[in-house]
Amino acid sequence: MGKYGVKLLRDDGLRLDGRRLDELRKIRIEVGVLKNANGSALVEYGNTKVIAAVYGPRDVYPKHVALPDRALVRCRYHMAPFSTKERKSPAPTRREIELSKVIREALESVIFTELFPRTAIDIFVEVIQSDGGTRTASLTAASVALADAGIPMKDIVVGVAVGKIDGVLALDLNDIEDQYGEADMPVGYAVGLGEIVLLQLNGLLTSKEFIDAVKLAIRGCEQIYKLAKEALAKNYMSVSEPSG
Amino acid sequence: MISLSTTPIRSIVIPRYKKDAIVAAVKKGERIDGRRYSDFRRIEVSLNPVSRANGSAQVKIGSTMVITGVKAEIGSPYPDTPNEGVLQVHAEFVPLASPIFEAGPPDENAIEVARVVDRGLRESRFVKLDELVIIPGKKVWSIYVDIYLLDHGGNIIDASMLSSTLALYACRLPRIMVSGEEIVIDRDVYDKQIPLGDPVVSVTVGFIEDYLLVDPSIEEEAVLDGKLTFIFDKKGNLAGIQKTGVKGIKTKTLEQALELSQKKSQELFELIEKVISSSENYSKPLA
Numbered sequence: 001m002g003k004y005g006v007k008l009l010r011d012d013g014l015r016l017d018g019r020r021l022d023e024l025r026k027i028r029i030e031v032g033v034l035k036n037a038n039g040s041a042l043v044e045y046g047n048t049k050v051i052a053a054v055y056g057p058r059d060v061y062p063k064h065v066a067l068p069d070r071a072l073v074r075c076r077y078h079m080a081p082f083s084t085k086e087r088k089s090p091a092p093t094r095r096e097i098e099l100s101k102v103i104r105e106a107l108e109s110v111i112f113t114e115l116f117p118r119t120a121i122d123i124f125v126e127v128i129q130s131d132g133g134t135r136t137a138s139l140t141a142a143s144v145a146l147a148d149a150g151i152p153m154k155d156i157v158v159g160v161a162v163g164k165i166d167g168v169l170a171l172d173l174n175d176i177e178d179q180y181g182e183a184d185m186p187v188g189y190a191v192g193l194g195e196i197v198l199l200q201l202n203g204l205l206t207s208k209e210f211i212d213a214v215k216l217a218i219r220g221c222e223q224i225y226k227l228a229k230e231a232l233a234k235n236y237m238s239v240s241e242p243s244g
Numbered sequence: 245m246i247s248l249s250t251t252p253i254r255s256i257v258i259p260r261y262k263k264d265a266i267v268a269a270v271k272k273g274e275r276i277d278g279r280r281y282s283d284f285r286r287i288e289v290s291l292n293p294v295s296r297a298n299g300s301a302q303v304k305i306g307s308t309m310v311i312t313g314v315k316a317e318i319g320s321p322y323p324d325t326p327n328e329g330v331l332q333v334h335a336e337f338v339p340l341a342s343p344i345f346e347a348g349p350p351d352e353n354a355i356e357v358a359r360v361v362d363r364g365l366r367e368s369r370f371v372k373l374d375e376l377v378i379i380p381g382k383k384v385w386s387i388y389v390d391i392y393l394l395d396h397g398g399n400i401i402d403a404s405m406l407s408s409t410l411a412l413y414a415c416r417l418p419r420i421m422v423s424g425e426e427i428v429i430d431r432d433v434y435d436k437q438i439p440l441g442d443p444v445v446s447v448t449v450g451f452i453e454d455y456l457l458v459d460p461s462i463e464e465e466a467v468l469d470g471k472l473t474f475i476f477d478k479k480g481n482l483a484g485i486q487k488t489g490v491k492g493i494k495t496k497t498l499e500q501a502l503e504l505s506q507k508k509s510q511e512l513f514e515l516i517e518k519v520i521s522s523s524e525n526y527s528k529p530l531a
Binding site for chain 1: 247248249250251253352353355356358359363367368470472477480481482483484485486487488489490491492493494495498499502503506
């Protein structure tokens with residue numbers, strides 16, 4: 001039983017939504033969903049729905065903040081007021097400011113910023129509906145949107161959270177599991193590079209559990225990475241097919 | 245604009261040759277300040293240098309200087325946790341602490357430090373929030389932990405975590421009398437400690453390629469690929485992690501960093517033990 005006395009595993013060992021412990025929610029990735037942005041993506045992890053847009057490389061204003069040797073990466077993670085159970089004030093919270101930072105740092109690890117000096121690459125992520133795992137879904141969406149915008153990257157990064165519920169590790173926590181579970185550990189991973197680019201832990205884990213949790217997260221990321229690549233391929237395959 | 249996280253444009257100016265020297269030293273198994281990879285810098289502690297606060301602690305790790313003040317007030321609980329006290333952690337990187345800091349509301353770096361410390365104090369159950377209730381569902385103690393960075397010499401998180409922990413130990417609540425819904429505060433007698441569990445510590449390890457450096461200085465931070473902060477409770481459980489920096493880390497290096505930081509956490513637990521068991525030796529003026 002979880003720390004608040006809420007049971008998160010059913011008697012048959014499955015989770016409340018019927019998933020196995022190492023099972024992702026249904027994941028949907030759509031590329032190029034917005035017309036104005038240079039690149040965009042819609043990502044759903046179950047009921048969590050986020051949209052990411054990329055603008056740039058574009059001019060930086062005011063000009064003096066531009067970097068002479070590489071592009072500035074600017075990122076905003078933001079939750080829509082209607083995305084949560086209680087209405088969320090649209091003003092940025094401390095949580096959103098922190099998450100914008102960790103997502104930006106994760107993305108900066110793969111973008112070839114030195115190819116676009118004196119410009120900015122702007123990444124905007126809006127959480128349309130939240131049901132746990134919004135930062136990791138946002139990371140996936142942002143990275144697919146960057147690829148859609150044609151920004152050269154070393155790899156696509158994707159994210160998923162691993163947590164501990166009723167004493168055992170579980171992949172891709174939803175909101176109830178995050179709220180009443182013992183730990184939540186979002187992980188961002190560049191599958192091609194084999195590098196962890198985002199890592200946070202909120203809750204208690206033993207070091208052995210931590211090492212297992214990282215492995216479980218990587219397995220989840222590998223599946224999402226495949227879906228992200230397929231979504232991108234699908235989008236561009238249809239463009240490159242000869243017409244008529 | 246504040247809600248947009250931007251690649252830092254203000255950073256400490258360190259000459260190229262010095263950066264090269266730092267990296268060269270690391271690759272030779274050394275550090276430019278003579279430390280081993282696994283060494284913390286010298287840590288100095290002063291308890292309750294600020295008598296106006298309910299509790300305070302100044303911590304220096306090398307040239308990094310942090311003072312944390314704790315203030316306790318009687319307030320209302322959050323609606324979703326009616327039977328828990330309130331804990332709030334804030335951090336300010338004031339402009340006197342570094343040429344790269346500007347006056348204004350806390351930026352993303354200060355917010356990140358405060359939130360990492362907050363998660364550590366909360367998840368380790370160091371602050372026993374359920375014992376801070378005065379009238380269930382109505383009145384609770386609200387504990388405000390304010391982290392004030394006075395000199396930025398690198399590894400702000402560990403200095404902030406240590407000074408917050410010690411300031412909470414040093415904190416005394418005023419005596420209160422409760423009759424029905426009425427609370428009378430006796431501001432002459434401060435004799436109640438905040439209910440605290442086992443202490444919690446953080447150990448930050450910088451990484452550059454496969455090299456791991458405990459407690460990076462500000463000059464080392466300028467050449468690092470990134471940093472990992474591990475928070476441990478007394479039993480050795482992880483009570484929080486935060487990765488910072490714009491480069492990824494391999495799983496194997498991550499596991500080595502965990503092992504190293506877990507070993508180092510013992511030194512910090514010993515230090516905390518020593519400070520609280522002989523607190524009179526640490527009641528030094530602000531310095």
